[in-house]
Amino acid sequence: MPNLEHDDEVLEKLESLGDQLIEQIENQENPTIEKPVRSRSNVEFDEDNELLRLGDSMSSRYFMNIGHARKFMQTIMIASKCKELINEGRTASVRELYYQLKRTVPGLDENTLEDQDESDPVIVDLETALDVLREHLHLIAEPKGRLFGPLTIEDEGDQINCLQLGKSGLGVPSIVDDYKFVEHDADYVLVVETSAMAARLVEEDFHKEHNAIILSAGGQPSRGVRRLTRLLHDRLDLPVYIFTDGDPYGYYIYSVLTAGSMNLAFESKRLATPEANLIGMTMQDIDAYGLENVTENLKGKAPDQSGGPTADYKRAKDMMGYEWFQKDAWQQELQTMIDRGIRVEQQALAANNLQFVAETYLPEKINEGNFLP
Amino acid sequence: MPNLEHDDEVLEKLESLGDQLIEQIENQENPTIEKPVRSRSNVEFDEDNELLRLGDSMSSRYFMNIGHARKFMQTIMIASKCKELINEGRTASVRELYYQLKRTVPGLDENTLEDQDESDPVIVDLETALDVLREHLHLIAEPKGRLFGPLTIEDEGDQINCLQLGKSGLGVPSIVDDYKFVEHDADYVLVVETSAMAARLVEEDFHKEHNAIILSAGGQPSRGVRRLTRLLHDRLDLPVYIFTDGDPYGYYIYSVLTAGSMNLAFESKRLATPEANLIGMTMQDIDAYGLENVTENLKGKAPDQSGGPTADYKRAKDMMGYEWFQKDAWQQELQTMIDRGIRVEQQALAANNLQFVAETYLPEKINEGNFLP
Known part of the structure; x- marks a missing residue:
């Protein structure tokens, strides 16, 4: 059973999330979880480190907000289950997590989760709110390689x-x-x-x-x-x-x-x-x-054809615009690929x-x- | 480098294929390769061994037939390359095989192979003609598992x-x-x-x-x-x-x-x-x-719905008709699945x-x- 070097750090983060919520409840405040905005507008290229990262925009999820309450409950439920996984030294697939948490809420005619499409994005919310990898929450993805x-x-x-x-x-x-x-x-x-x-x-x-x-x-x-x-x-x-x-x-x-x-x-x-x-x-x-x-020939239409660029040509052209492809050697490579139309x-x-x-x-x-x- | 226990047997089969062609040429006969028909009409369930197999229908590929000549050439070319692989103790992916054999035929404005869609079925022809697995011809598939x-x-x-x-x-x-x-x-x-x-x-x-x-x-x-x-x-x-x-x-x-x-x-x-x-x-x-x-619910329409059965229901229904699902326990299992409409x-x-x-x-x-x- 895995024992990750990050376990203590992640447990601490999960516990402070819980502590913070308890404090808010005791102070009769609206329980709130803060997390970075994940939309493209908040994605930036970090030139110093040469990688993509999220910017500083944050959003809040409130318990006492009719549009947020269900997701709020799901976030806490998943956080709690991940804490249990880490403590038990177990991992789980996101499918298992879904099955572990799906149930009818006592006294309500409502399920905690309807399907996995509900739990998967909440896992990402938790990853970003805590700034950890899902693997550090003991959740596994499909292995390959x-x-x-x-x-x-x-x-x-x-x-x-x-x-x-x-x-x-x-x-x-x-x-x-x-x-x-x-x-x-x-x-x-x-x-x-x-x-x-x-x-x-x-x-x-x-x-x-x-x-x-x-x-x-x-x-x-x-x-x-x-x-x-x-x-x-x-x-x-x-x-x-x-x-x-x-x-x-x-x-x-x-x-x-x-x-x-x-x-x-x-x-x-x-x-x-x-x-x-x-x-x-x-x-x-x-x-x-x-x-x-x-x-082989690139698929799609070249930039100078009517309706172009499409498919491979469009992908190569798009890449030329990305900040992390601005180095001369890459610009030249991609331009040559488009000019010659081959792969x-x-x-x-x-x-x-x-x-x-x-x-x-x-x-x-x-x-x-x-x-x- | 792999040395398979079947190597000698497969080499022998490749060599007899070659010997047979040489004999036909020397006798001024039309060079011919025989192979089992692979269409569904020639697929049968072997009840004694409980598995699918090809029946006895055979088809012939002739060198001197304008509709066969190109495929005939490709079959021999691939057979020859597989012999080389076995002798060298090497394996190759079907993609590598394609690249190894693709060239312009000297003196003709014609390529040996246009794309891999041409070589892949010929590999299957060779497997069935020789009654060997492609792996025994030293050809590898995508690994998984x-x-x-x-x-x-x-x-x-x-x-x-x-x-x-x-x-x-x-x-x-x-x-x-x-x-x-x-x-x-x-x-x-x-x-x-x-x-x-x-x-x-x-x-x-x-x-x-x-x-x-x-x-x-x-x-x-x-x-x-x-x-x-x-x-x-x-x-x-x-x-x-x-x-x-x-x-x-x-x-x-x-x-x-x-x-x-x-x-x-x-x-x-x-x-x-x-x-x-x-x-x-x-x-x-x-x-x-x-x-x-x-x-979860089966996808598609149940047999008693208008337009049904479709999707999961149709697949389950089809399986009930297969010879190898005729055992009572399987018939009951599949019928229950259809009746309850769940998975x-x-x-x-x-x-x-x-x-x-x-x-x-x-x-x-x-x-x-x-x-x-």
Whole structure:
């Protein structure tokens, strides 16, 4: 059962929330919970730290307000259940939490929760009000992703040497804060977009020969993979390289890993790794590695077509406007993608030969420090 | 690099395919590949073995047929590449295979492959023509799923004790045929539909206390999980229990795990485990465990409504017609579901308390042998 280093801190926050409400009730004030506004108008890019965060706008939820009372009750109910989870050393999925709390309120013809669409946003309210990650409230998300490489992790008392897990690898769980990094012999962390590319690198023994911790994301990285990337960077002081397809979706993955996402801006400071770089695929790679015949066309209409830009073109154009894509190298990359109207996948590197990515492409790019910032 | 026990057998099959073509060419015959018809008309339920399979209808692909020539060339090209993969001890994703083979045919203004939609069905042609799994051709699929429990697996020379992988677990890869089951202390295999329920059971130490190998499927089981279930059953002679939501989708998962699927009928004899039973959730569980207040309504229209049955109701009704759901217990289960118009999720068991599923529900059902066949 997990015992997180943040447990005491989070319990304290939950208790002060309760104390504050009791005080308000005793003073015959209207019980109130304050939390940051989460709408886009209150999302800002923190230039010093290079990540998205919430601004200073706050909103209040009042118990004695007919529009707030139900959500107020739900917020306290969830806070109380999370306190119980932490004290018991248990975790719960948000679905389990919903089932645990759904009941008919005694004396009323009303349920505490009608469906999970009611409890999920209240969990986010609580995360932002307390300024904690949901994982620190012992709530788990869908796990995804695998880890391979020269790192020994202690998890629930088990010492796991991640270099001795064959081609299977360690399943990255939802909560990784309780991982202890016992020892390692790694030079860097490589976050890989597709499972198939990660499998290729493992098959070629890349993690062994290059002392690389490979995180196989399997598409958009899970919260567990994002948090683990950050913890490996912070605790082990390892550089992080991100390896995605050379297309707007791949660069969006890079963006979420480094700066966070607009919708979850309040979590970026704990989930994002601003110092991470993109190793590829880039438009320059196409020429440098002779991939001209294995590119694909961008989807949608180019900016100069009538009704354009749409789809991939629009995504690339939008990215060019984001504050965290203002560096020259990124502006040039995105403009080239739009001008040429093409994308290039990680697995296109197989057009040369299967081992090319492990024997040539990645070692060259890393040795030359040939990254997008 | 994987060395599968089937390698020699598959190489032999690939070579006889080649020998046969050479013979036909030398005899000035039209080079021909024979393969079973895959359309539904040729899918049948094998009652003795209780799984779906292809019937005896065959079709031929001719080189000298203007409608076949392109696919014929692609089939041979892919067969040749798979032979190379087996000889090199490498695997490839179907995407890599596509990139490896895509090129302009010398002297023609024609590509070998236009996109992956061309190569994927040809891979299936080859699987059925040779009567092998694609994994035996060294082609990998998207991996999904995790394993926890008292089992030591040898994978790529690493000995992995799956009881010492904390709450993370072993990532189930695409190819599991090369796993060696070194030793185990397991009483059964439990395949769990949702990752969250598997995480619950691991948190409660269910795998340790009940000597259970837990396979966390994360939704519809991957090919790797299906094959691994079958191998654990065959090689270790362990009973297999399937634990899904009590709804048409959960029962479809059961159906695919035990009998196979219509679309991939040719693979059932290697991927399905007909002897596996469904442990729950069932309609009987709702009453037996007091879950009346945490059921959900089936989606769609009931059979007696105008325009019905649709959605969940239609799926349940369709299942009642399948040959492999003809056992009385299943007919009764599906009819009850339709009559009551409800479904019940695994995680609804949390309504009692979080540990209820591990401490009461599963042990009771297993001790009593209270399964659906």
